[in-house]
Amino acid sequence: MNLKRFLLLSIATYGMCALWAITGVQGSSDTLKTLPTPSTVTVGMLTPEQQQERVQELSTTTTSTSTTTTTTTTIPPITVAPVPADTHCQEWFPLAISVGWPNDPAILQKLGQILFKETRCQNIIKGDPRWNGHDWGPAQINDTAHHDYVEQVFGMPFEQAMSDPAKNLQYAYLLYSEREKVGKCGWKPWSLC
Numbered sequence: 001m002n003l004k005r006f007l008l009l010s011i012a013t014y015g016m017c018a019l020w021a022i023t024g025v026q027g028s029s030d031t032l033k034t035l036p037t038p039s040t041v042t043v044g045m046l047t048p049e050q051q052q053e054r055v056q057e058l059s060t061t062t063t064s065t066s067t068t069t070t071t072t073t074t075i076p077p078i079t080v081a082p083v084p085a086d087t088h089c090q091e092w093f094p095l096a097i098s099v100g101w102p103n104d105p106a107i108l109q110k111l112g113q114i115l116f117k118e119t120r121c122q123n124i125i126k127g128d129p130r131w132n133g134h135d136w137g138p139a140q141i142n143d144t145a146h147h148d149y150v151e152q153v154f155g156m157p158f159e160q161a162m163s164d165p166a167k168n169l170q171y172a173y174l175l176y177s178e179r180e181k182v183g184k185c186g187w188k189p190w191s192l193c
Helices: 003-023 029-033 048-058 090-098 105-119 143-154 158-163 165-181
Strands: 060-063 068-071
Touching: 090 105, 090 165, 143 158, 143 165, 158 165
Parallel strands: none
Antiparallel strands: 060 068
16 A cells, blocks of 8 residues: 555544534444445445555465465566656556556556546556546557457456556557557547647
8 A cells, every 4th residue: 555545544534523523423333334335335436555465365265174285476576667757657657667667767658547547546447436447457448449359358248357557558568559550649549649
């Protein structure tokens, strides 16, 4: 959890405690039943950094009378080319490089600009309150324009493929690189040419 999220959570918790103290809710179980339940968060909604933090929490442990086995899935460490410190969305760069994006500072800096412009570095998919109904994932791949091609490339439904951040960034690279190969601006799908 980064410092900004921690502070925001702390402030929100303090505010709720203060509200409960002022309104006298703390002793009433009827009032507590009417509070909204939290929405479901899926692994696909987490950033790569958050997914790494959860790996140990989500690892499987099996215990018998004589043996304990722990299975942990980790993402291999990737050294990212140095980019300016103020480059947006750097937490996505190791995953982006692992699915094909070049480990080039200029390209990564532009990718960070796109991810920040499109989603503020989040994996916005169906179920997220910020979802617009047709653009998916950190790179906001448009369902209308890319539906059939995504299904052809990944062999799975568009929604499933583009909800997965790795496949979303892989497809974004495919869009970028296919344009670059023929001498066109690869950033055109995100209106940054």
